[in-house]
Amino acid sequence: MSQDPSTYNGGSAVAMVGKDCVAIACDLRLGQQSLGVSNDFEKIFHYGHVFLALTGLATDVISVHENFRMKTNLYKMAEQREIEPESFANLISSSLYERRFGPWFVGPIVAGLNTKSGNPFICGFDYIGCIDFAKDFIVAGTASEQLFGMCESLYEPNLEPDDLFETISQALLSAVDRDALSGWGGVVYVITKDKVVKRYLKTRQD
């Protein structure tokens, strides 16, 4: 099976904007090509109030996450505050571009609310740091094509947090059911001004 390194372990992620809220979701599969290895490999991390989903080669997912953990902690010490989503997006972009000629094979998605303005923010990246700013939804991972289709039809603007949860969950579930490399459970974060709700979804296990 000839494929690119970012499909070796499988996995997908999606983020959506709602009314004063954002949601970010991922599947839980870690595989070695067609062999499933783990069903609790969470691909969503958070640095303060900013959420980051990392799909792609699992070894790089972990390296990149640890790298950003260091950088956001240094940022927090220097600035005496948590990093905002917009700044974090630029941090990711420049960090990935540093490896322009020896890239990490990851597909990141950022989601969060700006603490000052309260505005929802999501964006996605290619593996060398080109930012894709979107006002509606962002997808990444091996099921990205399926997710594109699901989101294009299911997405509505200005959904309330509870409705946004249903929409993003159904989009994720339907998409990963048609991708052999993704699935094996799912996790959804719905982020609002005063709380974050994390839900594990009941999914197929094949």
Place this chain on the structure above:
Amino acid sequence: MSLRIVPEEKQLTDAKNTQFGPAAPSAPGVVDTLRSGEAPLSISSKVNNRHPLQSRIEKWDQTQRDLQLETYRRTFGVADPIRREMELNIVKETDFRPTLFGFSAITSPSLDILLNKETTIGWEDIYTGFNDAKPTDFHTEMEKQMGI
């Protein structure tokens, strides 16, 4: 002495044992793996299979500088490039860094002025390599301080 603008595409013709890691003080012929923290080092992996751009980019600034100094030598005589290199080395030896620049700027402004880089920004100013830099360990620091 040449007037090259672009670095030569050249593979290393020879490589020393201790070229890619610190030599052990007690056995100067071998790499001190305990100190470098790397696994026993394969020189071939340090030399072969590098990105085609890597050596070009690494040697770029030096090539430009050599060209400039060579031009000065031909125009003003050898004293000029010697003076410039001496000044550069004096600045490199001093660790004066205005606090104004904070922790972010790695290069010193004096060095930038001597290298005629004070009004340019390259990737090396943005990606300073700060995050990959290994902190010097206690022993190395002590040996440096005591001149061992």
Place this chain on the structure above:
Amino acid sequence: MPGLSFENFQRNEYLVNQAGFKPPRATSTGTTIVGCRFKDGVVIAADTRATTGPIVADKNCEKLHRISPKIWCAGAGTAADTEMVTQLIQSNLELHSMSLNREPRVVSAMQMLKQHLFKYQGQVGAYLIVAGVDPTGPHLFSIQAHGSTDIGYYMSLGSGSLAAIAVLERDWKQDLSKDEAMKLCATAIQAGIFNDLGSGSNVDMCVMEMGKDAQLYRSFMTPNVREKKQRNYKFARGTTAVLRQSVFDIVEVVKEEEIPVGSSDAMDVDH
């Protein structure tokens, strides 16, 4: 090592050559970009589609980059490269013009870009149309990824450049007016949008005129608006089965206290 890192190269090379993987695809702008001089100014325009292979990655991306207030640049090729290289040159030009205390010139921007791209031997895949006005007049240049440059009155670049240049060749004439030039560029971009698969969505435009501020027209034309959905697929709450949920609070609520100006106890802290 400072600068762009080559650290993962050997590992990636192994993955690609020995382990039989193929390298992943970076986002490409696909792109139709054009530039056109008019009587005392210059206009550039671009489509807004970004692609990853056959997938439309971004339907409304920005391909017009500001290098200085009156020098703008349209980018085709690898999206990350066009973005980063223009940002770098933007900083350089700003620093340069502050040091010289002069308005930046378009030739300086072009020279900096071509020298940078030449250094990277075309591996930085940025194909650019640089345009702007400076004290020496309006200028229009194109730069290829290997560092070669062209000067012209009208030009197009990117996968839709053939469609666009056809329109430009047909309709361009010397001493166009500003409105004619804008119309010509918009038509050329639309030729790319409709006839090239790598280009699509909207027309962005930037007009730079002598003695005036540059004008960016984001979504100058939107010939591909999606029809509003007549009904929706909203799910009833509780549709999705949830195994377990946890609620936590990590968003710090920042409350800023306003200190009235001139009050006596406001400045007590600073001694």
